[in-house]
Amino acid sequence: MSQKITPCLWFEDNAEEALEFYTSIFDDARVTSVSRYGEGGPFTAGTLLMGTLELAGQQFMVLNGGPHDAFNDAVSFYIECETQEEVDRYWDALLAGGGQPTQCGWLKDKFGVSWQVIPEALRRYMNDPDQEKAQRVMEAMLKMVKIDVPTLDAAYAGR
Structure with missing residues (x-):
């Protein structure tokens, strides 16, 4: 069974860097999925839209969503x-x-x-x-x- 509640971290434009950073810190870490913006999106095509990662058994989602809080x-x-x-x-x-x-x-x-x-x-x-x-x-x-x-x-x- 997948995790029922997953924290989502909203990044302005550096979520891919965050994926790499966090998975480099924890020994039992891995990226489990990535999706990318296509043509016509708010970011250049190919830029990470969302990614999921697992750190010490805990799933997280990262999102490139632009400037926000x-x-x-x-x-x-x-x-x-x-x-x-x-x-x-x-x-x-x-x-x-x-x-x-x-x-x-x-x-x-x-x-x-x-x-x-x-x-x-x-x-x-x-x-x-x-x-x-x-x-x-x-x-x-x-x-x-x-x-x-x-x-x-x-x-x-x-x-």
């Missing part, structure tokens, strides 16, 4: 990472080519799409029934741009 933080994509190395890899790859880090594990890639690159340790620590531990972790996280697992570990342990 810019991406903003109202929608973001959350990547849960198992290790600091995985956080670092996704963080660096998504910032490549002009992305901007924000705060608390959030960044905007070069297209303006918002991502949260979060180690699973943060979720686990924040959900700990010991509220003092969870609060220390929250306070440490609020001071971070990229999430640093050793600092979270130290906060959780009370060091």
Whole structure:
């Protein structure tokens, strides 16, 4: 069965670049379909109209639709990472080519799409029934741009 709901990302005119960028970042990524504008469309014939891709089992659609609303933080994509190395890899790859880090594990890639690159340790620590531990972790996280697992570990342990 195909995925029932697929996020569609509207690009002004660089959706094909986005397809290439995103599939280069995730190991388990692939383009699953592309369609192109024909003659008489708003773009030159042969320009990507839409494409679908799969990243870590999640389907996405990209669309070259012309100038419209810019991406903003109202929608973001959350990547849960198992290790600091995985956080670092996704963080660096998504910032490549002009992305901007924000705060608390959030960044905007070069297209303006918002991502949260979060180690699973943060979720686990924040959900700990010991509220003092969870609060220390929250306070440490609020001071971070990229999430640093050793600092979270130290906060959780009370060091």
